[in-house]
Amino acid sequence: MINAFRNSWRLALGLAGSALWLTACSPSYYVLVKPSSGAARWEDGLEVVAAEVDSVDVRLGVASTQGPWLEFAVTVRNRSLRPVLVAPETFYYDAYTAGNPSPLRVTASNPEEAIQALQAQTATQERQATAVPAAEVLSSLSNLVDDLSSKKRKETPEQREAREETFRREQARYEEVRTQNALQAVASRDQLRSLEQTLLRKTTLDPGYVLHGRIRFRRYTDAATRLRVVVPVGGRELAGDFTQTRLLMDGRQLPTAASNPR
Template sequence: MSSRLYFGCNAWLLVMLGLLLTACGPSYYLAVQPTELKGDPVNASQTLFAELDGVEVELTFSHFRIKDAVFQAEIRNGSSQPVMVDPANFYYQLSALQAALSTADTASFLPPVPAYDPEAEVQPLSTRLSIDNGAVMGVSEIEWLVIMASVTKEAIGKKRLEASRTTENRQKSTPQTQGKDVDDMIAQELELWQGAMLRRYNLQPGELIRGYVVFPGYDQAAVLRIITPVGPHVFTFDYSQKRLKY
């Protein structure tokens, strides 16, 4: 065997060994629990509660959505005045040091990371879905303007006929099932942000509001200090985050 062939075989063996070692390496998942709790992070309660002047906030870690951290917030207004709830003002501070919780010094925390603003997420999804629906109907934005500007039945009928023919032509040349799948995904995402997320709301006395709050995830953080301003009050919740083996 030539030295070149011998070297090539050894190189391939090293590559295969590296892949094998990588596949056999440990895998981790992130476990989040309130810092004041002890015990099994899987079975422990994930809920924290705080109350100020009759305004109650209950925060629960729910799950990770891809890489984002999802919390469920329940806010009850037991005061005599309305309070504004706006998740766009929620944020958390991160620290890689667990010891950051035992000191008043906030230097170990990174700059605040804001929660996703549901209103900012809803608008582009709605726009995208509207544009896609218009494209499916085979009518461009210019054609819509022309149709709206036409005041006679004859002109409107003619434009509808042209739109119908355009639709038929596109149905023949475009894979409709693929477009429908994309539209369905956008519609589901829009429904999620509109209906399941905590939205901006002026909470009246005696009312309760509940919904999800989503933060960008950082798997290197050991401490998540979540700040939730509600009306004139600021609530703080501390969670620990750990890497655990599967």
């Protein structure tokens, strides 16, 4: 059943929380995040900032500002002679707002926790897509008993048709629930595959190897004007600076004091 719906249902945003964020809480502006002036270079169509410490090289570029997430594309190259640990859950950024010298620190989303939660959600939806609830079993048994006792009860044709119509509606409702669970399972499975393929995962990076992936931050700091993204790798912290601007849908810049970070 699940495979039958795979081509008919695709979610662009993934988790239900993301969809709710867009429909119920979407702001009337968007954010433009780019590397600070003079610190950027272009690589494969992406504007990135680079940092290097002890022969470990990091490239950071803005991958997406859509929905509730601020995503950065990260490349880590280990040119040293020792393995280094890359742990995305330790990454963070400091957000600076005009007139406030004290930054707000935001920690990256833990990719393993996100993947494990989605795995559990997908497994539950797949079970529900094929499960037969107790209420459905009781409904079928009740209808069977009524069929067997219909003569004794002198059930009229009209009464029998009404009873069978009620039974058909109940069965259709249970089938609809299974169908919805199947569609949700397909969407969750697709999103799970996407996260597994795109997110930067915790990895011990051996000498001479390169690691690519995305890191995600919750968008709590839209009102900030400067972001300093910090990547702890191999006991050192590499950083990249970015500017952030809020723009109205007509392209005009939103004044700094017009709204607060979410």
